[in-house]
Amino acid sequence: MSKKMSGASSLVQSLESAGVDVMFGLPGGAILPAYDPIFDSKIRHILVRHEQGAGHAATGYAQVTGRVGVCIATSGPGATNLVTPLADAAMDSVPLVAITGQVPSVAIGTDAFQEADIRGITMPFTKHNYLITDPKDIPRAIAEAFYIAGSGRPGPVLVDIAKDALQKETDFVYPKELSLPGYHPQLEPENQFIKDAAALIAQSSKPVFYVGGGVIKSNASKELMQLAELVGAPVVTTLMALGSFPDSHPQHLGMPGMHGTVAAVTSLQKADLLITLGARFDDRVTGKLSTFAVNAKVIHADIDPAEIGKNRFADVPIVGDLKRTIAALIPAVKAEFAKNKADLTPWIASMNKLRATYPLGYELPKDGSLSPQYVIERISALTGPEGIYVAGVGQHQMWASQFVKYENPRTWLNSGGLGTMGYAVPAAMGAKVGAPDATVWAIDGDGCFQMTNQELVTCALNNIPIKVAIINNESLGMVRQWQTLFYEGRYSNTSLDSKRVPDFVKLAEAMGCVGLSCERPEDVDAIIKQANAINDQPVVVDFRVFRDAMVWPMVAAGTSNDDIMIARELAPDWDSQEL
Amino acid sequence: MSTHTLSVLVENSPGVLARVAGLFSRRAYNIDSLAVGPTENPDISRMTIVINVESHSLEQVIRQLDKLVNVIHIAELKLDESVQAELLLVKISATSKNRFDVDAVLETYSASIVDEGADYMTIEATGDAAKISDLLNALERFGIRELAQSGLVAIERGSGSLADRTLSTQSIPTADSGQADYQN
Ligand SMILES: Cc1ncc(C[n+]2csc(CCOP(=O)(O)OP(=O)(O)O)c2C)c(N)n1
Numbered sequence: 040m041s042k043k044m045s046g047a048s049s050l051v052q053s054l055e056s057a058g059v060d061v062m063f064g065l066p067g068g069a070i071l072p073a074y075d076p077i078f079d080s081k082i083r084h085i086l087v088r089h090e091q092g093a094g095h096a097a098t099g100y101a102q103v104t105g106r107v108g109v110c111i112a113t114s115g116p117g118a119t120n121l122v123t124p125l126a127d128a129a130m131d132s133v134p135l136v137a138i139t140g141q142v143p144s145v146a147i148g149t150d151a152f153q154e155a156d157i158r159g160i161t162m163p164f165t166k167h168n169y170l171i172t173d174p175k176d177i178p179r180a181i182a183e184a185f186y187i188a189g190s191g192r193p194g195p196v197l198v199d200i201a202k203d204a205l206q207k208e209t210d211f212v213y214p215k216e217l218s219l220p221g222y223h224p225q226l227e228p229e230n231q232f233i234k235d236a237a238a239l240i241a242q243s244s245k246p247v248f249y250v251g252g253g254v255i256k257s258n259a260s261k262e263l264m265q266l267a268e269l270v271g272a273p274v275v276t277t278l279m280a281l282g283s284f285p286d287s288h289p290q291h292l293g294m295p296g297m298h299g300t301v302a303a304v305t306s307l308q309k310a311d312l313l314i315t316l317g318a319r320f321d322d323r324v325t326g327k328l329s330t331f332a333v334n335a336k337v338i339h340a341d342i343d344p345a346e347i348g349k350n351r352f353a354d355v356p357i358v359g360d361l362k363r364t365i366a367a368l369i370p371a372v373k374a375e376f377a378k379n380k381a382d383l384t385p386w387i388a389s390m391n392k393l394r395a396t397y398p399l400g401y402e403l404p405k406d407g408s409l410s411p412q413y414v415i416e417r418i419s420a421l422t423g424p425e426g427i428y429v430a431g432v433g434q435h436q437m438w439a440s441q442f443v444k445y446e447n448p449r450t451w452l453n454s455g456g457l458g459t460m461g462y463a464v465p466a467a468m469g470a471k472v473g474a475p476d477a478t479v480w481a482i483d484g485d486g487c488f489q490m491t492n493q494e495l496v497t498c499a500l501n502n503i504p505i506k507v508a509i510i511n512n513e514s515l516g517m518v519r520q521w522q523t524l525f526y527e528g529r530y531s532n533t534s535l536d537s538k539r540v541p542d543f544v545k546l547a548e549a550m551g552c553v554g555l556s557c558e559r560p561e562d563v564d565a566i567i568k569q570a571n572a573i574n575d576q577p578v579v580v581d582f583r584v585f586r587d588a589m590v591w592p593m594v595a596a597g598t599s600n601d602d603i604m605i606a607r608e609l610a611p612d613w614d615s616q617e618l
Numbered sequence: 619m620s621t622h623t624l625s626v627l628v629e630n631s632p633g634v635l636a637r638v639a640g641l642f643s644r645r646a647y648n649i650d651s652l653a654v655g656p657t658e659n660p661d662i663s664r665m666t667i668v669i670n671v672e673s674h675s676l677e678q679v680i681r682q683l684d685k686l687v688n689v690i691h692i693a694e695l696k697l698d699e700s701v702q703a704e705l706l707l708v709k710i711s712a713t714s715k716n717r718f719d720v721d722a723v724l725e726t727y728s729a730s731i732v733d734e735g736a737d738y739m740t741i742e743a744t745g746d747a748a749k750i751s752d753l754l755n756a757l758e759r760f761g762i763r764e765l766a767q768s769g770l771v772a773i774e775r776g777s778g779s780l781a782d783r784t785l786s787t788q789s790i791p792t793a794d795s796g797q798a799d800y801q802n
């Protein structure tokens with residue numbers, strides 16, 4: 040059954056057939072034909088103020104819903120503005136479909152007005168991409184794009200469509216079946232490796248669950264809980280996995296990595312077995328690779344075979360969807376435990392002691408000014424674990440990872456892999472669209488906020504009442520911290536101190552938001568409560584915090600996890616620990 | 619450091635060469651040679667890639683390649699299990715005086731003359747890398763004016779075909795409405 044229509048209508052009908060309910064975008068010449076049928080479509084189109092915002096918003100939407108996020112832009116500069124969010128989504132395995140207009144097919148390759156080879160540009164960081172010049176190819180490309188973006192290891196897919204393909208008449212038929220001879224994600228784990236993994240787990244006396252973002256993508260938190268409680272081993276959750284296992288759980292040691300807890304970092308270093316679930320041995324977790332977890336065997340479960348053995352040899356490789364993998368491990372481990380089970384008591388006791396001795400903490404500023412960590416801790420306490428927290432990149436991001444208490448998956452969004460300043464405001468907007476009933480807090484830096492705050496206009500005009508906490512330390516704080524530690528305090532170009540320019544309260548008000556500010560510790564709770572009570576408008580709170588606060592613990596880049604510091608020039612007292 | 623010959627079946631779609639070349643360059647894999655051409659199936663091209671594996675394992679290279687949606691199948695063709703050949707076109711200086719010596723060399727390497735003039739000769743030869751390099755050594759003394767060489771192409775020994783064994787006809791149903799939950 041086919042219908043005659045324009046390529047543009049075919050595109051919009053294809054998006055509807057793919058189940059799209061919302062997209063974020065901004066029109067221009069080459070994509071303009073598509074905006075005509077979009078006008079009549081039941082798909083909600085949210086007009087952003089910058090295409091980068093559209094991309095991150097689609098990411099935020101995808102991260103909270105688990106569905107494929109959609110953004111749309113015109114050719115040339117519209118398309119290149121999507122480059123950063125696409126790279127971001129590739130690094131964090133976010134399912135995204137980006138639609139871009141392209142110059143008419145006869146003009147391709149002539150340096151035509153607003154021509155950019157966006158397919159070529161985005162090849163390195165899209166899971167796949169298309170250039171469509173024939174309208175009959177549109178439905179198949181869209182159907183494939185959604186399938187590829189959302190299946191296997193999720194990722195971004197770009198569909199670039201020449202303007203004439205949108206204008207020409209075509210037959211619309213949405214494909215019932217797809218044939219992708221080169222794409223077969225392996226979902227079912229191999230039984231033999233499940234058995235091998237279970238045997239290793241039963242023998243290990245110092246196992247640790249090293250949990251990554253894959254557990255969230257595959258919705259495997261329930262299964263993880265069952266397996267973790269069955270084994271009893273400590274659990275660490277990476278920056279991408281916060282919320283996949285409750286922070287409050289007695290087995291949880293916190294986050295590993297550069298700014299992880301002493302207990303989480305040390306557990307990996309001292310373990311005899313890493314039960315790696317959807318994590319990728321990123322350098323921010325391993326520190327100097329050759330000194331990482333040197334005595335540990337590795338079980339590595341991931342849906343992407345290329346992750347296995349990429350950075351660290353896997354004694355037991357398991358390729359498959361994590362939900363199925365973990366579900367398969369549970370009975371296999373039970374069967375092994377019926378035969379034998381190593382005693383974990385001394386291991387658990389020593390890790391619990393470490394956690395008790397070196398909890399996350401911070402010193403209050405001596406001058407009585409506002410502590411950034413305190414602000415974030417209070418936002419978490421007053422908003423609760425049902426809230427969604429979205430960070431920018433910098434010190435505030437690390438504090439948000441440390442001092443917000445996460446209990447549920449898909450409640451913590453950040454740019455983990457690419458480290459994209461400017462992620463927070465648009466991603467929070469997308470998150471709020473995907474989860475309209477949740478309280479969504481963007482915890483942003485004053486630097487990051489100045490990159491993408493214009494999307495607050497979009498929020499104000501489209502009834503997307505997010506809340507933004509600007510952790511305003513008047514500096515590019517994380518870079519400044521490195522200058523403090525590694526460049527003798529020579530603060531080259533990291534100060535944003537400019538006599539309160541911009542005035543964030545006025546800026547917020549100008550964008551149709553409620554603007555609040557806070558500089559005294561005693562006002563923090565009242566202001567957070569005030570912000571939480573506002574549900575019909577976006578709210579921005581300018582928290583003017585102590586400038587010299589630092590993120591601790593820290594494993595300096597390129598050094599060993601064994602050299603973790605809990606404060607400046609202060610290492611844990613290893614002699615008093617029996618490990 | 620070791621070299622490996624990969625036979626890569628790819629969908630015959632635009633941009634596929636750029637995807638493969640881009641992957642090798644951005645992941646810092648060393649390519650010795652790359653040859654692309656049609657196969658018995660008009661929808662499929664074959665790339666023969668000779669790579670030099672140093673810091674990356676061959677397995678890692680193959681897995682990254684396999685992630686490209688247009689890459690259908692990758693096989694390593696070991697020397698003893700495949701026939702491998704390069705094509706050489708070389709223009710040498712040749713006169714009536716050394717003509718006899720040149721002929722002797724050509725005979726040894728079953729090479730042939732495809733173009734000639736009063737003072738030059740263009741020679742065509744095929745063979746594996748070792749043969750081609752020996753031939754070039756033997757021709758050196760006549761004076762090499764110009765040479766053009768193809769990448770290596772290779773095919774499995776035996777009666778089977780890679781494509782027969784690997785092409786799946788499996789198709790994936792698309793959900794008509796509502797985003798499908800492909801994973802679970
Ligand atoms: C787009 C981009 N540019 C530069 C950087 C490098 N960088 C990392 S953190 C940071 C400082 C961020 O400042 P701010 O948003 O105020 O956060 P703070 O560290 O002060 O909490 C910078 C510049 C980056 N991550 N992203």
Ligand SMILES: [Mg+2]
Nearest residue numbers: 484485514516
């Ligand atoms: Mg700052």
